[in-house]
Amino acid sequence: MNSNAFKYGxxxxxxxxxxxxxxxxxxxxxxxxxxxxxxxxxxxxxxxELQEAVYELIDAKAISSGYLRLQVWCEKNEVTVxxxxxxQDFNTEKPFSLAKSPYFxxxxxxxxxxxxxxxxxxxxxxxQARQRGCDETxxxxxxxxxxxxxxxxxxxxxxGSLYTPALECGLLPGLCRSRVLTIAYxxxxxxxxxxxxxxxxxxxxxxxxxxxxxxxxPVKSYEDHRCYINSNGLxxxxxxxYNEEVSNYIRKNL
Numbered sequence: 001m002n003s004n005a006f007k008y009g010x011x012x013x014x015x016x017x018x019x020x021x022x023x024x025x026x027x028x029x030x031x032x033x034x035x036x037x038x039x040x041x042x043x044x045x046x047x048x049e050l051q052e053a054v055y056e057l058i059d060a061k062a063i064s065s066g067y068l069r070l071q072v073w074c075e076k077n078e079v080t081v082x083x084x085x086x087x088q089d090f091n092t093e094k095p096f097s098l099a100k101s102p103y104f105x106x107x108x109x110x111x112x113x114x115x116x117x118x119x120x121x122x123x124x125x126x127x128q129a130r131q132r133g134c135d136e137t138x139x140x141x142x143x144x145x146x147x148x149x150x151x152x153x154x155x156x157x158x159x160g161s162l163y164t165p166a167l168e169c170g171l172l173p174g175l176c177r178s179r180v181l182t183i184a185y186x187x188x189x190x191x192x193x194x195x196x197x198x199x200x201x202x203x204x205x206x207x208x209x210x211x212x213x214x215x216x217x218p219v220k221s222y223e224d225h226r227c228y229i230n231s232n233g234l235x236x237x238x239x240x241x242y243n244e245e246v247s248n249y250i251r252k253n254l
Contacts, residue, residue: 003073003075003080004073004074005073005074005075005080005117008118009116009117009118009119010040010042010073010074010117011042011071011072011073011074011116011117012033012036012037012071012072012073012114012115012116012117013033013069013070013071013072013115013117014029014030014032014033014069014070014115014212015067015068015069015070015212015213016029016067016068016175016212016213017066017067017068017090017212017213017214017215018058018063018064018065018066018067018068018085019065019246019250020064020065020250020254021058021059021063021064022249022250022253022254023054023055023058023068024212024246024249024250025175025179025212025249026051026054026068027047027051028175029070029175029212030045030047030050030051030070031047032115032175033045033070033072034047036072036114036115036116037072037074037079039114040114042073042074042079043074043077043078043079044079045072045079045081046079050070050081050083053081053083054068054070054083054085057083057085058085061085061086061087062087063085063086063087064087065087065088065089065090066085066086066087066088067085067086067088067213068083068084068085069082069083069084069085070082070083071083071084071117073117090213090214093218094135094217095217095218095219095220095229096134096135096136096209096217096218096219096220097133097134097135097136097219097220097221097222097224098129098134098135098136098137098138098149098207098209098219098221098222098223099128099129099132099134099136099137099138099222099223100137100138100140100198100222100223101125101128101129101137101138101139101140101150102125102128103121103124103125103139104139104140104141104142105139105140105141105142105147105148105169105170105171106141106142106170107141107142107143107145107147107168107169107170108170109170112170112171112172113167113171113172113173114172115172122150122151123150125137125139125150126150126151129150136149136150136151136152136209136217137149137150138154138222139170139171140197140198141169141170143195144197144198145165145169145195145196145197146165146169146196146197146198146200146201147165147169147170147171148165148171148172148174149209149211151211152174152209152210152211152217153171153172153174153176153177153209153210153211154207154208154209154210154219155177155180155207155208155209155210156200156201156204156205156206156207156208156228157204157205157206157207157233157234157235158200158203158204158205159205160189160190160234161189161190161191161192162184162189162190162191162192162234163192163193163194163196163200163204164177164181164191164192164193165193165194165195165196166193166194166195167193168195169195174210174211174212175212176210176211176212176215176216176242177210179242179245180210180216180238180242183238183241183242183245184238187237187241189234198222198223201222201225202222202225204228205228205230205233206218206219206228206229206230206233206234206235207219207222207228207235208235208238208239215239215242215243215246216235216238216239216242218235218236218239
């Protein structure tokens with residue numbers, strides 16, 4: 001318990017989904033952990049050894065559909081790794097209701113672009129959203145610009161264009177977020193990454209969230225403001241294409 005990871009949250013974690021006993025985008029998740037350790041001078045991660053250990057755990061626990069959590073920190077000048085995984089069912093098509101967080105993101109925070117174990121503000125904001133009967137919370141930054149959810153990135157469509165906050169607003173560059181941007185680019189969509197406020201959400205035609213566990217999550221309301229669901233809309237087109245990528249990844253790694 002003398003480790004700075006436990007005393008101060010000096011460490012990093014990542015979570016991803018296990019589907020058909022394959023950990024989705026595992027290489028990307030491990031590389032992100034390695035990068036965070038390097039940025040903060042906390043040591044080097046043996047990425048090949050960790051990937052092998054992950055599949056040993058999946059085999060030992062017979063995880064066919066569930067989640068995987070990896071956590072890393074520095075202990076006595078050596079990188080320590082904790083791996084946890086369990087079988088779990090996910091409802092990946094349930095639309096979310098979204099509430100505004102009572103707390104702000106600080107865009108200059110050096111941790112905001114890393115998945116740090118300093119996670120309490122996310123948990124507190126998420127709990128407040130749940131107490132209001134909502135599924136997720138949305139952080140704004142100190143300038144009132146849209147950032148991200150407590151465990152998700154946010155996108156919206158308006159008049160055929162795809163919008164999402166720019167990284168400089170203060171948000172984690174999520175791996176699912178990155179894949180959605182690639183899908184939208186390949187579709188030839190007009191993609192706009194910038195600085196936006198709540199008014200832009202009220203004008204949106206469709207809103208969705210991205211998360212490595214659940215993938216694409218349609219949003220049905222923000223702060224009780226109207227329904228954004230359109231079963232024939234662009235959100236569900238992204239949803240289908242993302243699921244095709246997941247299927248292709250699984251086939252390549254079986």
